[in-house]
Amino acid sequence: MRLRNITGSEEVIANSEYVIHEPSSGKWKEIFGNDHPVYIEIGMGKGRFIIDNALRYPDVNFIGIEKYSSVLLRALQKLDAMETVPANLRFLCIDAKEITEYFGKGEVDKIYLNFSDPWPKDRHAKRRLPSRQFLSLYDVILKKEGKLEFKTDNRGLFDFAIEELEPAGWKAEAVTYDLHADAVMSKDNIMTEYEEKFSSIGNPICKYIISR
Numbered sequence: 001m002r003l004r005n006i007t008g009s010e011e012v013i014a015n016s017e018y019v020i021h022e023p024s025s026g027k028w029k030e031i032f033g034n035d036h037p038v039y040i041e042i043g044m045g046k047g048r049f050i051i052d053n054a055l056r057y058p059d060v061n062f063i064g065i066e067k068y069s070s071v072l073l074r075a076l077q078k079l080d081a082m083e084t085v086p087a088n089l090r091f092l093c094i095d096a097k098e099i100t101e102y103f104g105k106g107e108v109d110k111i112y113l114n115f116s117d118p119w120p121k122d123r124h125a126k127r128r129l130p131s132r133q134f135l136s137l138y139d140v141i142l143k144k145e146g147k148l149e150f151k152t153d154n155r156g157l158f159d160f161a162i163e164e165l166e167p168a169g170w171k172a173e174a175v176t177y178d179l180h181a182d183a184v185m186s187k188d189n190i191m192t193e194y195e196e197k198f199s200s201i202g203n204p205i206c207k208y209i210i211s212r
C-alpha cells in the first residue's frame with residue numbers, strides 16, 4: 001500500500017460523519033441506533049470489502065478500521081461518489097493496538113483480516129495482525145461464539161497465522177489454500193482490492209475461519 005501523505009486527509013477525516021472519533025467502547029448500539037450484529041475489518045485499506053459488505057447485508061453493522069488517514073481518505077471518496085451511503089457503515093482511523101478502547105468486551109460478532117501486512121522480519125512478528133499478541137486483543141472484543149476470518153495470498157504469513165492459533169487458545173474451523181477453487185469456502189465471497197490484484201496474476205488465496 002503506497003502511503004503518500006495526502007494533503008488535507010486528516011481534516012477530511014476529522015469532519016466526516018462516517019468516521020467515529022472518540023473511544024466508542026460500549027457505544028455501538030447508540031451510534032447505529034439499533035442492536036444489529038457488529039462486524040469489523042481491521043486494516044481495511046481503501047474499503048472495497050467493507051463497503052460491499054455493508055451494501056449486501058443491511059442488517060449487519062460494519063466498521064472498517066484503517067491506521068493511515070491517507071488510505072482511509074480513499075474509502076471516504078468512494079462514499080462521496082455513491083448516491084446513497086449505507087446507514088450500517090462507519091470507519092475508525094486508529095492503530096489496531098488501540099482496539100480495546102473502541103470496542104467493549106464481547107461487543108463484536110465477527111472480525112475480518114484481509115491481506116494484512118506481512119512484516120517479514122522475525123523481530124516484527126508481533127506487528128502482524130494475525131499474531132498471538134493481536135489475537136489476545138481480539139479475544140477481548142469478540143463475542144464468545146464469534147469468528148475471525150483471514151484471507152491472504154502470502155503463504156509465509158498464512159503459515160505463521162496458523163502456528164499462532166494454538167498458543168493463543170484459538171482453533172481453526174475451516175482452512176483453504178486456494179479459496180477461489182473451493183466451492184464451499186468461496187460461496188458469497190466478497191473480494192478485497194488486494195484479492196482482486198493478486199488473484200488476477202494467478203496467486204492462490206489462503207483463508208481460515210477461526211474461533212476459541
Ligand SMILES: C[S@@+](CC[C@H](N)C(=O)[O-])C[C@H]1O[C@@H](n2cnc3c(N)ncnc32)[C@H](O)[C@@H]1O
Pocket residue numbers: 001042043044045046065066067068071094095096097113114115116117192193194195
Ligand atoms: C496490504 S493492505 C490490505 C488492504 C485491504 N484489506 C485489502 O485486502 O485490499 C493492509 C492495510 O492494513 C493497514 N494496517 C496495517 N497495520 C494496521 C494496524 N495495526 N491498524 C490498522 N490498520 C493497519 C495498512 O495501513 C493497509 O492499509
